[in-house]
Amino acid sequence: MSAVVAKFELPPLPYEMNALEPFMSKTTLEFHWGKHQxxxxxxxxxxxxxxxxxxxxxxxxxxxxxxxxNAQPAFNNAAQAWNHDFFFHSxxxxxxxxxxxxxxxxxxxxxxxxxxFVKEFKAAATTQFGSGWAWLSLKDGKLIVQKTxxxxxxxxxxxxxxxxxxxxxxxYYLDFxxxxxxxxxxxxxxxxxxxxxxxxxxxxxxKL
Amino acid sequence: xxxxxxxxxxxxxxxxxxxxYDYGELEPAISGEIMKLHHTKHHxxxxxxxxxxxxxxxxxxxxxxxxxxxxxxxAINFNGGGHVNHSIFWKNLAxxxxxxxxxxxxxxxxxxxxEFGSLEKLIAKMNADGAALQGSGxxxxxxxxxxxxxxxxxxxxxxPLASKGLxxxxxxxxxxxxYYLQAxxxxxxxxxxxxxxxxxxINWSDVSSRYEANL
Numbered sequence: 523m524s525a526v527v528a529k530f531e532l533p534p535l536p537y538e539m540n541a542l543e544p545f546m547s548k549t550t551l552e553f554h555w556g557k558h559q560x561x562x563x564x565x566x567x568x569x570x571x572x573x574x575x576x577x578x579x580x581x582x583x584x585x586x587x588x589x590x591x592n593a594q595p596a597f598n599n600a601a602q603a604w605n606h607d608f609f610f611h612s613x614x615x616x617x618x619x620x621x622x623x624x625x626x627x628x629x630x631x632x633x634x635x636x637x638x639f640v641k642e643f644k645a646a647a648t649t650q651f652g653s654g655w656a657w658l659s660l661k662d663g664k665l666i667v668q669k670t671x672x673x674x675x676x677x678x679x680x681x682x683x684x685x686x687x688x689x690x691x692x693x694y695y696l697d698f699x700x701x702x703x704x705x706x707x708x709x710x711x712x713x714x715x716x717x718x719x720x721x722x723x724x725x726x727x728x729k730l
Numbered sequence: 731x732x733x734x735x736x737x738x739x740x741x742x743x744x745x746x747x748x749x750x751y752d753y754g755e756l757e758p759a760i761s762g763e764i765m766k767l768h769h770t771k772h773h774x775x776x777x778x779x780x781x782x783x784x785x786x787x788x789x790x791x792x793x794x795x796x797x798x799x800x801x802x803x804x805a806i807n808f809n810g811g812g813h814v815n816h817s818i819f820w821k822n823l824a825x826x827x828x829x830x831x832x833x834x835x836x837x838x839x840x841x842x843x844x845e846f847g848s849l850e851k852l853i854a855k856m857n858a859d860g861a862a863l864q865g866s867g868x869x870x871x872x873x874x875x876x877x878x879x880x881x882x883x884x885x886x887x888x889x890p891l892a893s894k895g896l897x898x899x900x901x902x903x904x905x906x907x908x909y910y911l912q913a914x915x916x917x918x919x920x921x922x923x924x925x926x927x928x929x930x931x932i933n934w935s936d937v938s939s940r941y942e943a944n945l
Binding site: 553557598651652653654671672673690691692695696699700 | 767771772775804808864865866867886887888905906907910911913920
């Protein structure tokens with residue numbers, strides 16, 4: 523009679539809070555993971571409790587509640603819970619700079635060069651007005667750089683994200699204040715986890 | 731003053747307005763550190779980018795480049811809206827020694843009572859709507875000039891309140907840059923605490939003037 527209830531839990535960070543210093547401070551991660559992401563998950567659980575959504579996977583809640591842009595209340599918390607986990611896993615200590623592996627070939631094929639990827643990604647991240655995210659995604663088998671507002675992510679358009687950068691102000695304000703371009707450059711130069719990107723690419727390609 | 735008609739029309743009229751108080755004078759409601767960054771970096775950047783977009787617009791018009799003209803509207807609206815909104819915001823605030831936090835009187839006070847029941851109820855509504863706003867934006871007390879009615883309304887990003895058919899009387903910035911640096915020191919519950927405390931420095935006299943000027 524009773525459906526399986528999936529109460530979402532706050533997934534642990536894949537590294538210690540101070541692991542990304544000096545490029546992303548321990549303080550920022552304490553807040554970003556410990557308060558922001560935790561709140562999205564707690565609020566999501568409250569919202570879906572006793573509804574048909576509560577037995578669904580997180581990705582399915584996202585696509586189901588998006589409503590073509592006319593989103594139901596649970597969309598925001600569900601998408602933000604997903605986006606933040608994807609973001610934290612998109613980073614690693616001693617990361618960044620040009621990748622090796624399959625992603626490198628695709629970047630050259632679809633975006634011209636690593637330098638051009640950097641240029642496009644920086645532009646997307648710095649011109650997303652207000653809150654949002656900058657993504658490297660697969661769309662119909664091709665790499666694209668894109669930006670989304672607030673909680674929106676590429677899942678709602680049927681695309682496959684591979685890498686994301688959070689450009690909500692809370693993501694960088696303690697470390698960079700208003701200097702979003704510096705934050706974006708630091709992320710690209712020091713933090714991008716290309717191993718994870720390659721793993722996500724492999725999973726995506728296996729599905730094709 | 732234009733010289734021989736050659737000067738760009740855009741660059742002369744938009745500059746960062748001075749505040750009527752020092753950066754630290756709104757403490758402890760809003761920290762001096764936040765006020766300084768908010769004014770000299772965020773607001774200034776909106777103005778700089780607004781002027782740049784207007785200069786590009788002027789050139790696109792000269793070139794007859796319709797596509798470029800349309801494309802520039804986004805930047806003009808974002809940055810121009812940011813300049814308009816923040817210019818109102820600085821006037822909506824005052825240190826307590828200059829009347830900040832003193833409740834409204836006269837016509838505005840009556841209108842608030844009629845529309846919302848009490849000042850406390852208005853504040854509660856603005857705080858609730860501000861807290862519920864997802865992403866970046868503002869929560870406003872506005873005036874519907876046609877109906878002569880007050881309304882609480884949120885806007886996204888730097889969209890001006892005029893886009894909702896209301897005259898802005900009081901705006902509270904709920905972009906994260908407006909309060910985030912107090913997350914560690916004063917406001918453990920960040921946004922709600924900021925909203926609760928900002929009422930101590932609201933310049934109701936300025937809000938009243940705007941109200942009466944638009945009746």
